[in-house]
Amino acid sequence: MSNSLSRLLAFLLLVSFLAAPSFAQEPALKPNFVVINIDDLGYADIEPFGSEINRTPNLNAMADEGMKLTCFYAAPVCSPSRAALMTGSYPKRSLTIPHVLFPANAEGLNPNEVTIAELMKEQGYATGIIGKWHLGDQPEFLPTKQGFDYYYGLPYSNDMGPAEDGVKSNYGAPLPKTKGKGQPPLPLMRNETVLQRVLAKDQTELVTNYTHEAIKFINAHQEEPFFLYLPHSAVHFPLYPGDAFRGKNEHGLYNDWVEEVDWSVGQVLKTLKDLGLDERTLVIFTSDNGGQTRFGAINKPLRAGKGTTYEGGMRVPTIVRWPGKVPAGSSSDEVVGMIDVLPTLVRLAGGKAPADRKIDGGDIGAILAGDKDAKSPHDVFYFYRGFDLEAVRSGPWKLRLKEGELYNLKEDISEAKNVAADHADVVERLQKIAAEMESDLGVKKIGPGCRPLGMAKNPEPLIGYDGTVREGFVPQK
Structure with missing residues (x-):
């Protein structure tokens, strides 16, 4: 080979290396992914996001070793948020329901949706979900029909069942009687088998059982790339912290359960370290929506909480850790969210987001890599509550449509000062942007x-x- 040809080949190799994304992986070294999704966790319920009453040493360490995403948006309530995570699309696009799903609903996430689990399987990943599903409990909607190889957990929220089973009251409270027909018993499942009816005692064991199942899954698949989705039932009402944590926080059951969740995160991270998977595994910790303040959650300095499209209802505490890839001790205030998880992780796995449908999320890999020039993929972010578009955000400006209130979130994260009267041009621009959504997802219908x-x-x-x-869900003899 001539010297000139050798120099040309060397130059081309160098160019291709420099042009490759900073998270690029060789096929034999595909990264693992763990997504830990807490139920109803408040923005300031953990120390990295300002808690002064909960001890979360493992999440402190995770933040010290990774990146805090301080403007990560979910959805106001459970099912829509989980649909956004699974599909990379706004909830109204992929799960058009007014609120959440309930036991034995005919509705569920359409099997024709392409989920993050299905896209991971295409790239050779083992896929597992351990915890709360909440995207439909009928056979065709279960996780094993939506791309997951393995499932252990509850098909919906831990408060959906008859009152006498303890699902409508906290630990230690008298068990009320079900009024009327009520809801059917709450099932604990493994794959497509109902293991048992969940009673009060079983609720106290959920975090421990989920954690042990997660560790088993990681151990079983340590020699191959895996995608583990760990959506805890904690800290959703009813509050049932485990025996080892109950009564340890002077502020009550909710805070005990937050600290048990922190323990669970520590166990997962320790397992990854012990198995030598640390530098090959991206871990995301987040919440499905804002906290329920009436049960003890703290969303400060954000306004309101779960069920609303104020910041306290949709902006959730999020930490991303990947040693050597995500800069340690870093933070980003770029607008990102649940809809961005699918396109980001699938690209890191070597795949692509579906091209035959609209995906609202974007690849935030450059943000996670610490690129100072990386920007949010969202020029506009839409705040839906059920069918209704209640607010839009562009840059720092957030307009609440019905109220006509305008907030500068860069200067006023608490949405305390309505500045609409001083910025009529911004209000008009955001109203026009919102109206244009009528031809896509609809503003109300x-x-x-x-x-x-x-x-x-x-x-x-x-x-x-x-x-x-x-029938068909009973364990085989």
């Missing part, structure tokens, strides 16, 4: 950009009101 909702025929509860497990 279901728009043409909303994809079909999954619908099951003859829906039945997994455990009947008489305690009988639905």
Whole structure:
């Protein structure tokens, strides 16, 4: 080979190396992914985000070793937020429901949706979900039909069941009687098998059991790339911290459960370190929506909480850790969210987001890599509550449509000072942006950009009101 040709080849190799994304991986060294999703955790419930009453040493360490995303948006409530995570799309686009899903609903995440788990499987990943699903409990909607190889957990929230089972009251409180027909018993599942009816004692063991199952999954798949989704039932009402944590925080059961969740995170991170998987594993810690202040959550300095489109309802505490890839002790205030997880992780896995449908999320890999010039993929972010578009954000400006209130979130994260009267031009611009969404997702009604909702025929509860497990979901003898 001539010297000139050798120099040319060397130059081309150098150019290709410099042009490659900073998170690029060789096929044999594909990264693992762990997404830990807490239920109803408040913005300031953990020390890295300002808690002064909860001890979260493991999350402190995770933040010290990774990046805090201080403007990470979820959705106001559970099911929509989880749909955004699974599909990379605004909830109204992929799960067009007014609120959340309930036991034995005919509706669910359409099996035609392409989930992050399905895209990971295409790249050779083992996929598992351990915890709360909440995207439909009928057979065609379960995780094992949506790209997950393994499932252990609850199909919906831990408060959805008959009152006498303890699902409507906190630990130690008298068990009320169910009024009327109520809800069917709450099932604990493994794959497509109902293991048991969940009672009060079982609720105290959820965090421990989820954690042990997660560790088993990591151990079982340490020799291959894996995607583990760990959506805890904690810290959703009813509050059931485990025996080892209950009563340890002087502020009550909610705070005990926050600290147990921190323990769980520590166990997962320790397992990754012990197995030598640390530098090959990206871990995301987040919450599905803002905290419920009436149960003890703290969202300060944000306004309001779960169920609203104020910052306290949708901006959630998020930490990303990947040693050697995500800069230690870093922070980003760029606008990102649940919808960005799919396009980001799938690209890191070597795949691509679906091209046959609209994906609202964007690849935030450059932000996570610490690129100071990296910007949010969202020129505009839309705040939906059910079918209604309640607010829009562009840059620092957030306009609440019904109220006509304008906030500069860069200067006023608490949404305390309405500056609409001083910025009529900004109000007009954001109103126009919001109106344009009528031709896509719709502003109040279901728009043409909303994809079909999954619908099951003859829906039945997994455990009947008489305690009988639905046919086909009973363990095989």
